[in-house]
Each structure stands twice: as structure tokens, then as C-alpha cells.
Amino acid sequence: MPSATSKQSTLPASWLLSPRKEQRTCPSPGRQQTSLKSTAALSTVSPPSAVKSVRKGPKKDAKAPTPHKKHTPLIPIDPSKKNYNKRITDVLSELSKTEKNIGNQWKAQAYSKAILSISAYPKPLVSGKEAQDLPGVGGSIAKLVQEIIETGTSERVQNEAKDERLQTISMLMRVSGIGPSAAAKFYDELGVRSISDLLHRPLTRHQKIGMKYFNEFEKRIPRAEMDRWQAIIKDVLEDIDDRFVVTIAGSYRRGQDTCGDIDVLLTHPEFTTSSSSDETPNSNHSVLLQLVISRLHEKGYLTDDISLGDVKYMGVCKLPDVPNTEAHIHRRIDIRLSPIDMYWPAVFHSTGSDQFNRWIRSLAAEQGYTLSEYSLRTKDKKSGAVGTPLRISSEEDIFRLLGVEWRAPEQRDW
DNA sequence: CGGACATCGCATCCAG
DNA sequence: CTGGATGCGG
DNA sequence: GTCCG
Numbered sequence: 001m002p003s004a005t006s007k008q009s010t011l012p013a014s015w016l017l018s019p020r021k022e023q024r025t026c027p028s029p030g031r032q033q034t035s036l037k038s039t040a041a042l043s044t045v046s047p048p049s050a051v052k053s054v055r056k057g058p059k060k061d062a063k064a065p066t067p068h069k070k071h072t073p074l075i076p077i078d079p080s081k082k083n084y085n086k087r088i089t090d091v092l093s094e095l096s097k098t099e100k101n102i103g104n105q106w107k108a109q110a111y112s113k114a115i116l117s118i119s120a121y122p123k124p125l126v127s128g129k130e131a132q133d134l135p136g137v138g139g140s141i142a143k144l145v146q147e148i149i150e151t152g153t154s155e156r157v158q159n160e161a162k163d164e165r166l167q168t169i170s171m172l173m174r175v176s177g178i179g180p181s182a183a184a185k186f187y188d189e190l191g192v193r194s195i196s197d198l199l200h201r202p203l204t205r206h207q208k209i210g211m212k213y214f215n216e217f218e219k220r221i222p223r224a225e226m227d228r229w230q231a232i233i234k235d236v237l238e239d240i241d242d243r244f245v246v247t248i249a250g251s252y253r254r255g256q257d258t259c260g261d262i263d264v265l266l267t268h269p270e271f272t273t274s275s276s277s278d279e280t281p282n283s284n285h286s287v288l289l290q291l292v293i294s295r296l297h298e299k300g301y302l303t304d305d306i307s308l309g310d311v312k313y314m315g316v317c318k319l320p321d322v323p324n325t326e327a328h329i330h331r332r333i334d335i336r337l338s339p340i341d342m343y344w345p346a347v348f349h350s351t352g353s354d355q356f357n358r359w360i361r362s363l364a365a366e367q368g369y370t371l372s373e374y375s376l377r378t379k380d381k382k383s384g385a386v387g388t389p390l391r392i393s394s395e396e397d398i399f400r401l402l403g404v405e406w407r408a409p410e411q412r413d414w
Numbered sequence: 415c416g417g418a419c420a421t422c423g424c425a426t427c428c429a430g
Numbered sequence: 431c432t433g434g435a436t437g438c439g440g
Numbered sequence: 441g442t443c444c445g
Contacts, residue, residue: 099441106419110441113419138442179438204426206438250440263440306439307424314424314439334440336423350440361420373421 084124088131088148089115092141094157101170103180114141116355125149168193176210176217176332177203177306209304209316216330220258228319229262229331236295243269245343249350255410261332262317263350266292267343286310289337303330311337342374344392349373356412364402376401 083089096111113136118125121134128146131137137145147154160166165187172183172192186192190201198211210217230248237244247253250263271285293313296302304316313335319328338346349357349372364371370379375389376398392398399406 104441107441109419110443113442136442140441177438181437204437206425261440309424312423358420 081120083119085118085121087152088125088145089119091148091154091157092118092144094160095144095154097170098160098166101166101173101180101183103184110136111141118145171195172198174218175207175214177206178210182207206306209306212304213316213330217332219329220260221262221329221331223252223257223259225319225328225331226252226259226262229317229333232301232319233264233296236299236301237266237292240291240295241268245340247347249347250352251413253351253409254353254413256413261334264333264335265343265347265350266335266337267340268337269340271337271339273339273341285337285339289313289335292335292337302333341389341391344395344397345371345375346373348395348398351409351412353412353414355414359414360402360404363404367402369402371398371402 092111092115096108096115099105099111100108114134117134117136118131125131125145127149128142128144131145132139132142144154144156168187169180169183172178172186172195173180175195175198178186186198186201192198192201195211195214198207203211226248230246230252233248234246237246245267247265248263249265250259250261252259252263266289268285268288271288289310289312290308293302293305293308293315296317300320301317302315303318306314306316308315313333315333315335316330317333318330321327336346336350361371364376365379368378368381370377370386376392377389378387379385390397390401392401396406
């Protein structure tokens with residue numbers, strides 16, 4: 001019943017170990033081309049994750065014949081930005097958090113946006129009215145800003161700080177698997193008032209795991225440990241089939257010193273987009289991820305499975321303990337398997353940061369494209385009709401097609 | 415005034 | 431049992 | 441909550 005547990009370790013996948021198995025013969029009608037030619041690019045895999053390239057100056061890059069009208073300038077984001085309005089943004093952060101806890105994701109997001117522009121403001125705000133000129137700051141937040149300037153805080157925030165229910169819900173949501181809905185239900189209907197109360201309540205598999213590792217999941221992962229995981233995962237996968245392509249994305253790829261979890265992206269040249277709506281039950285990939293997961297289990301790296309499907313795994317891992325040393329901490333790990341023709345958009349997306357993604361997506365839209373985790377396509381602004389995905393065989397392709405100068409992952413760490 | 419604010423895989427719940 | 435809706439996470 | 445059509 002727990003389908004998310006390592007099962008058959010005797011998976012056929014005969015083609016896996018026979019490189020020249022069969023050339024997929026896809027009529028490729030409507031969807032995407034699946035030229036395996038891109039395999040060439042695979043040799044250049046190893047992402048510059050650990051590289052410390054601090055390139056800065058504009059790189060010489062012949063502008064390809066781009067059909068773009070204007071070259072949108074890069075938004076200058078100075079890393080040494082000082083927040084002259086921390087008092088204000090701190091209070092707004094509280095409001096954002098509260099809205100999120102209540103389930104008002106849009107309000108929470110709206111506050112976040114206002115916080116970003118206020119944080120970037122180059123001098124102390126002196127009035128709410130002044131703040132309202134900033135993007136994302138409307139009448140409501142301007143009023144709050146005014147109040148914060150005058151009183152140093154917000155009455156609403158003060159009240160929420162005393163709100164027993166809100167505080168408890170906020171606490172419960174720190175358990176992985178408990179969101180706004182479940183937290184409210186636990187509090188309102190099941191009388192839960194503390195984390196330990198949850199032990200005697202019905203929990204989903206995910207929530208049980210969240211409880212089990214409540215403390216460990218909140219600890220950051222040092223970069224050195226991330227390096228070890230990268231080596232381990234590449235090793236295990238190469239052992240299965242050396243054509244696997246592996247990228248540890250997320251903040252690790254952006255060069256951060258610590259990470260919240262381990263985000264693994266995977267592809268394999270045999271796994272292409274099913275070229276048609278006609279089933280094409282080339283079950284090739286259906287067992288691929290499961291094979292990977294069972295292998296990681298066999299090696300003892302995985303300790304719990306939260307979910308496992310054909311293309312996405314979410315679970316828990318831990319480095320092997322060495323005697324007479326402190327035990328290692330359990331970490332959240334996600335592993336996703338992408339068709340090779342969607343791999344680089346996926347890597348690009350997962351590398352982030354979120355803010356960088358939003359910026360590049362809006363840039364794409366301005367130029368008549370739509371960029372997603374899966375593809376870069378042309379998109380007619382009026383009809384909204386989208387074209388077929390452009391062929392992307394590297395991250396550079398995405399930058400080039402959008403007419404944007406290449407940025408190493410470290411430079412996307414907004 | 416009212417909709418968008420990204421989208422989707424997986425687990426679980428719910429209705430038929 | 432099955433198909434669809436919902437919650438959650440990233 | 442803010443923006444936008």
C-alpha cells in the first residue's frame with residue numbers, strides 16, 4: 001500500500017544497459033522535436049556549481065540574428081544594497097507571514113512584493129505617501145507605512161502577536177506536510193494546541209515524516225555536505241547507466257554557503273517527450289526513476305519516502321554515520337526526472353532564484369515568448385497562441401534566444 | 415469592477 | 431472501484 | 441493587497 005516504498009529491485013529496463021538499443025522512431029507530429037543530437041551537449045554536463053567564477057565584465061558575444069526589437073537592459077541589482085527601511089519591512093514581513101498562515105497566498109505575495117521594492121529604496125522613507133510611488137505599494141500598505149513611521153509598529157501586528165490561534169497555527173505549519181488548511185483544522189476541530197498534541201492525531205504519511213524530523217528539517221545544509229551529496233548521487237547514477245545527466249540545482253548551484261534541501265534534476269538520453277498523443281507506451285521512463293530510488297535505498301542513503309511517481313520523488317536522506325562522530329542530520333531531498341528535451345529549461349527554472357525567474361519571464365513575455373519550467377515558446381501577444389517549443393540544448397540557448405547576456409548561476413542569486 | 419497573481423506531480427479525500 | 435477535487439510543496 | 445483591462 002505504501003506505494004512510496006522501494007519495491008521491486010528487479011526492474012527490467014533492459015535498454016538501460018544497452019546504449020544502442022533502439023532509435024526512437026517518433027513521427028513527431030504536433031509536439032516537440034526530440035533530436036537526440038543534443039546528446040553532444042551532454043558531455044559538457046558538469047554544472048559550474050562549485051566553480052567560483054567571478055566573471056563580471058560583459059562577455060564578447062556575437063549577437064545572433066535575433067528578431068527582437070529592443071534590448072531590455074539588465075536591471076542593476078547591487079549586492080551591497082543597504083535597507084534603509086528595515087523597521088518597515090520587518091513589520092510588513094509579519095503581515096505577509098500571517099496572511100500566508102491564514103491561506104491568503106495572494107495577499108502574502110503582495111506584501112512580499114512591496115517589501116522587495118521598499119528594501120531597494122535608497123533612503124529612509126518619511127511618509128506613507130512617499131512609499132506609495134513604489135511598485136507594489138498601494139493605498140493600504142502606504143497607510144501601514146505611515147503608521148510604522150509614526151509609531152514604530154502596527155497595531156494590527158501587535159494584536160496578531162497576541163492571537164493564540166494564529167500563533168499556534170503558525171507553529172503547526174512548520175511541520176512539513178501541514179499547510180494552512182490542515183493547521184486550521186487541527187486547531188479548530190481537533191483541539192491541537194501544540195506540536196506534541198499532533199502525535200495523537202491522524203496524520204498523513206508526509207506529516208508523520210515531518211514530525212519525525214521536525215528539528216532536523218529546519219537546519220541548513222552546509223555546502224561541504226552538499227558537495228558530498230553531489231558526488232554520491234553522480235556515483236550511484238553512473239553505476240546504473242553512465243548516460244545519466246545530473247544537476248544539483250537550487251541555491252547550491254547558485255553558490256550559496258548553505259541550502260535548505262537537496263534538489264536533484266535528472267535526465268537520460270533515452271527519455272524523450274512522448275512525441276504524440278497516441279500513447280506510445282514506451283514505458284522506458286516509467287521504471288527509470290523507481291530504479292534510481294531503489295538503488296539509493298540499497299546503498300542506504302534514503303531513510304524515508306514522502307512521495308514517488310514516474311517523474312518526481314520527494315524523500316529524506318542521510319549520509320552514512322561514521323563511528324565515534326556526531327550522527328549526520330536527515331535532509332529533505334527531491335529528485336525529478338525530465339525528458340531530455342525539457343531538461344535545460346528545468347535546470348534553468350530550478351536554479352532560480354525566484355526573483356530572477358520572475359524577471360526573466362517578464363522579459364521573455366515582452367519579446368513575444370513564454371518561458372516555463374518545460375520550454376521556451378513563442379507566444380502571440382494578441383491571440384495568446386503559443387508556438388512549438390524552441391530547441392534548447394543548454395542554458396546558454398535560453399539566454400541567447402532572449403537576447404540576454406549570459407549569467408552564471410552565481411549571478412542569479414538575487 | 416473583477417480577474418490575475420505559474421503551474422503541476424503526487425497523496426489523499428470525496429462523490430458517485 | 432474510479433474519476434475528480436483539494437492540499438501541499440517547490 | 442496591488443495591478444490592470
